[in-house]
Amino acid sequence: MCPAQRRSRRHDPGRRDRLIDAALTVIAQRGVAGTTHREIARVADVPLGSMTYHFASLDEVLAEAFTRHADSVARVFDERLSAAPDRAAAAEAVIALVADDLLGSQHDLVLTVELYVAAARNPALRSVTQAWMRRSRQALERHFDATTARELDALIEGLVLHSALSTDPMTPEQIRHAVLRYLR
Amino acid sequence: MCPAQRRSRRHDPGRRDRLIDAALTVIAQRGVAGTTHREIARVADVPLGSMTYHFASLDEVLAEAFTRHADSVARVFDERLSAAPDRAAAAEAVIALVADDLLGSQHDLVLTVELYVAAARNPALRSVTQAWMRRSRQALERHFDATTARELDALIEGLVLHSALSTDPMTPEQIRHAVLRYLR
Amino acid sequence: MCPAQRRSRRHDPGRRDRLIDAALTVIAQRGVAGTTHREIARVADVPLGSMTYHFASLDEVLAEAFTRHADSVARVFDERLSAAPDRAAAAEAVIALVADDLLGSQHDLVLTVELYVAAARNPALRSVTQAWMRRSRQALERHFDATTARELDALIEGLVLHSALSTDPMTPEQIRHAVLRYLR
Amino acid sequence: MCPAQRRSRRHDPGRRDRLIDAALTVIAQRGVAGTTHREIARVADVPLGSMTYHFASLDEVLAEAFTRHADSVARVFDERLSAAPDRAAAAEAVIALVADDLLGSQHDLVLTVELYVAAARNPALRSVTQAWMRRSRQALERHFDATTARELDALIEGLVLHSALSTDPMTPEQIRHAVLRYLR
């Protein structure tokens, strides 16, 4: 009777949103291969049937989740580069972004790699990765010419990925060294 | 009765080997998530029971397959860098390796990314990736100092991966430009 | 705001009726087994919740739909036989009815067979088929004695069904031959 | 330890066969719509996984089951008509076949109607019904001309089906009357 009781969750606006977040959690923890309706529902504490009510298929869930992930990472990238007043500050922004990604939770990094693999076989996801790439490159082009932007983007990719897979990831100083050497 | 009939392959010494190759084919085509005993057996044209006869588990199959893949890619890397007489030739070797990866079949590239993701959750595979990385770096260190080798290795990673995911992959000329700019 | 916008159909007096027609369309297209609340709602372009608002259960929908089908087929049967002035004209009416069923859309025929099967397990539907049969027989009894009416009714059934399932359905001439031979 | 214990059913030759029979039982009891892997497995007292080991899909199960049904009914039809020495005996054989179908278990009759409906939407089943029809007609043509055979076949169809759906099915005497009147 008391409305505070966890009795029923029938009215739950925002559930779809929470499900997408739960999906990202699951993908990060168990990979795309281990991402199932059941697991997402469990993490979001929602009945299984709710998944297929809100999403037509698991692929739709993945697409929405990765889109959200890419958007949020790209937004940070955009913001930091927009805030940089000059080329030197932009270089520092890039260094900070890479270092944060590496030193921060593995969460974002793992999601990114999962997205890459999933995109290799899922066209819907491929357009997500491509939009994201385009956006990063445009952010870099605020400060660098097109060729430099493209090459720098690839270098960032390599630094992040490589270090992530290594037992001794690069230190922030090493990252700074690599980026500045390239831009020297 | 006639031995030419495709009757039975009961005596088949290289079968274990062929199964590992079949596994790589399947991983490249359908991803680790789509790699099953059944599919590998189908590709190798071998009865299902043969899989579990030769391998204790699917994980064992994956580990052996990825080990073979890493070995073969690393060997080529090694050979080309060993053959380079000087630093300039080494730079050209690196450029050629990246360009071949991109222009050649997606096969190797896809396998590599699949390995990265699988390694994120499978310790046995992580040691495969790490041995591979160590080996590449050592190959580079024949011609470059340790810091350069490490950074170059990351750049290579980024160039290959980034271009692979892009709709307009880099041309060999663009790759050459990026590598030489870094080594300048 | 503009009332012409397709905004809402909240006031829709004939909706229940339209739902029954939609149900018949779905049954004809996908069979009773493929007839679901969702599909009927989709065909009628009506929200899912509307189905259970207007009908207590799917069975109720089916019963109403089949009743409507049987009524409409029986009415035509009635009318044509009533219009026949004598036995010879009645025979021609029967021939025309069978031929029309066969040459017309498969729609009615499929619905009839679906009804037969559904009736085998659903008592509510069994009374629909029985009322229909009784009515056909009474229509025939305007012109034929009871035994002939019954036998003729069975012959009609067989001619329609048999031809419907055949790759080379009977021609109108063949139907006429069969009916007249029986009544000769 | 004792081999007589119902311990394991792992060795069970003929299981596939038993599954097809179980499928026919289920179709007769619950209709094609109610025929599921689970239900067939339950009736055959076999684990669920066994169904999909032996059959690629539920449609394959249905096709095999209906083929068996049609074969067995057609064989009886064949045999009885082959045994008839003359046209009069053939007429009696037809009468007996219809009467047996009606007075015998509903089993065969229900299966037949289910087959008709299923065939309306499943091409694989349509060829089953057509082969069956052809075979019946050929059996009749041993004693009757082609036109008579076809018409008689339709009459049989109608008598069986119509009576089956009626609350007061025809008596054997009534069936005899109908058939003989037609052949008179």
Add this chain to the structure above:
DNA sequence: AATGAATGAGTATTCATTCAT
């Protein structure tokens, strides 16, 4: 009066692995 949201039981199917031969 009407409906979007929610839910739990059920469906076909896949599959790693075990086992008897």
Add this chain to the structure above:
DNA sequence: TATGAATGAATACTCATTCAT
């Protein structure tokens, strides 16, 4: 040594129906 048969857990997805608004 090798394998066809078998199995049970899991998966994506469907759907009749209930319910809060």
